[in-house]
Amino acid sequence: MKKTTCHITVILLLMLTMGCSERSEGQINIGSTVVDTSTLISDIDTPWEILWGPDNFLWFTERQGTVSRLNPANGQRTVILTITDVFEYGEGGLLGMALHPDFQTQPYVYLVYNYTSGSSIKERLVRYSWDGNSLTNQETLIEGISANSYHNGSRLVFGPDGKLYMSTGDAGNTSNSQNMNSLSGKILRINPDGTVPDDNPFSGNYIWTTGHRNAQGLTFSPDGILYSSEHGPDTDDELNIIETGRNYGWPQVAGFCDLPAETDFCSENNVREPIAAWTPTLAVAGISYYDHPGIPEWQHSILMTSLKAGKLVSLKLSSDGMSIMEQADWFVNHYGRLRDICVSPDGRVYLAVSNRDGRGTPRQGDDRIVEIRAVNSTGISTIPAGINTLKIIPNPVKGEASVYFNEKLKATGYTIYDQWGKMVARDIVNSTGFKINTVLFNSGIYHLKISGPTGTVSSAFIVP
Numbered sequence: 280m281k282k283t284t285c286h287i288t289v290i291l292l293l294m295l296t297m298g299c300s301e302r303s304e305g306q307i308n309i310g311s312t313v314v315d316t317s318t319l320i321s322d323i324d325t326p327w328e329i330l331w332g333p334d335n336f337l338w339f340t341e342r343q344g345t346v347s348r349l350n351p352a353n354g355q356r357t358v359i360l361t362i363t364d365v366f367e368y369g370e371g372g373l374l375g376m377a378l379h380p381d382f383q384t385q386p387y388v389y390l391v392y393n394y395t396s397g398s399s400i401k402e403r404l405v406r407y408s409w410d411g412n413s414l415t416n417q418e419t420l421i422e423g424i425s426a427n428s429y430h431n432g433s434r435l436v437f438g439p440d441g442k443l444y445m446s447t448g449d450a451g452n453t454s455n456s457q458n459m460n461s462l463s464g465k466i467l468r469i470n471p472d473g474t475v476p477d478d479n480p481f482s483g484n485y486i487w488t489t490g491h492r493n494a495q496g497l498t499f500s501p502d503g504i505l506y507s508s509e510h511g512p513d514t515d516d517e518l519n520i521i522e523t524g525r526n527y528g529w530p531q532v533a534g535f536c537d538l539p540a541e542t543d544f545c546s547e548n549n550v551r552e553p554i555a556a557w558t559p560t561l562a563v564a565g566i567s568y569y570d571h572p573g574i575p576e577w578q579h580s581i582l583m584t585s586l587k588a589g590k591l592v593s594l595k596l597s598s599d600g601m602s603i604m605e606q607a608d609w610f611v612n613h614y615g616r617l618r619d620i621c622v623s624p625d626g627r628v629y630l631a632v633s634n635r636d637g638r639g640t641p642r643q644g645d646d647r648i649v650e651i652r653a654v655n656s657t658g659i660s661t662i663p664a665g666i667n668t669l670k671i672i673p674n675p676v677k678g679e680a681s682v683y684f685n686e687k688l689k690a691t692g693y694t695i696y697d698q699w700g701k702m703v704a705r706d707i708v709n710s711t712g713f714k715i716n717t718v719l720f721n722s723g724i725y726h727l728k729i730s731g732p733t734g735t736v737s738s739a740f741i742v743p
């Protein structure tokens with residue numbers, strides 16, 4: 280099999296200049312887009328998973344066993360769970376997290392962590408319930424997965440099919456990856472209640488794909504393509520497209536099927552080659568699909584963090600999402616080791632810095648979560664100027680709507696009143712655009728008021 284398309288152009292850009300917003304630590308150019316960079320929270324310890332919650336807060340895990348909720352407006356952090364039997368050792372500990380996609384009616388939080396059983400290290404997938412203040416009622420969904428002090432995966436992500444996807448590492452035993460009786464070295468597909476989906480490729484088995492070494496990045500594109508980053512051995516870090524029932528080759532294959540010893544195995548075992556591979560390795564970790572006009576240069580790209588290489592990599596996808604057209608590197612050696620990434624609905628990017636993970640050199644304030652934000656968010660720029668501008672799109676509102684207002688308002692919060700003047704919703708505002716959700720509203724006319732230091736703007740909307 281020949282090497283698949285991977286035309287990569289490396290562009291190194293890092294031009295730090297004077298910042299201008301309140302907490303800005305500097306600006307850089309992403310192509311022609313100027314972004315502010317700032318530290319949202321510092322002095323945390325090995326943040327492993329960061330995600331944007333449906334409550335418009337950031338949620339993150341730290342490897343030692345804590346789950347926190349972080350206010351993106353002011354960096355205020357609340358610890359909502361400490362798991363006491365987490366075994367943090369080497370690369371292991373509390374790892375991935377995902378929130379149920381229908382969180383409003385099914386407020387479940389899924390977590391993966393390592394623990395000890397006798398003298399061995401294991402991995403389990405658990406589910407907690409969010410009660411509005413803390414995570415309660417741990418339920419074990421899968422346990423006893425072989426783990427080790429290294430190669431434990433484990434990223435979690437929900438797919439558009441409502442199923443939970445989980446990566447596992449080979450646990451330092453390369454024979455696990457091709458062993459259909461082992462859940463290690465795989466990507467698993469799981470029902471939200473922890474059972475095996477009826478339509479998995481291997482009947483009665485969680486296994487979705489085989490032949491993985493240690494995948495620590497998972498993200499879906501809006502087209503439903505599942506991408507995964509994977510740590511290679513001393514060569515061949517990979518970016519893969521995860522396809523039902525395919526074999527990703529480890530330990531017989533690293534990177535592309537390009538060595539004589541690899542090609543036979545690849546053709547005999549339906550091996551899916553990566554869409555990109557890197558030698559020397561970068562130590563690739565969390566990935567996110569970026570699709571927002573805020574930073575147009577990153578639209579339709581996979582943004583990939585790296586630990587050893589200490590940089591953010593943007594990978595521009597082809598229109599069908601099946602190959603990579605261009606690579607660019609950002610923040611090279613600027614923050615140090617980068618473990619994970621997430622994107623807010625208004626196009627801000629958050630990076631989890633991981634210099635306290637035992638492999639890095641902590642700097643003052645480490646570890647931290649960094650925010651990257653376009654100075655002129657294009658989420659608002661299409662709205663005509665004028666501080667009284669307030670748009671609710673669409674209106675009437677069935678379910679979710681986007682709210683746009685002038686950034687000069689410097690809004691800090693919004694309130695929604697029903698037609699009798701009763702307050703039905705309120706929240707903080709931390710950007711120049713946000714979403715409202717009316718799923719739980721009765722039919723009627725409502726008024727949205729947005730307030731800031733310069734005044735209040737309001738607009739009516741209809742829930743049919």
Ligand SMILES: [Ca+2]
Nearest residue numbers: 533534535537
């Ligand atoms: Ca190879």
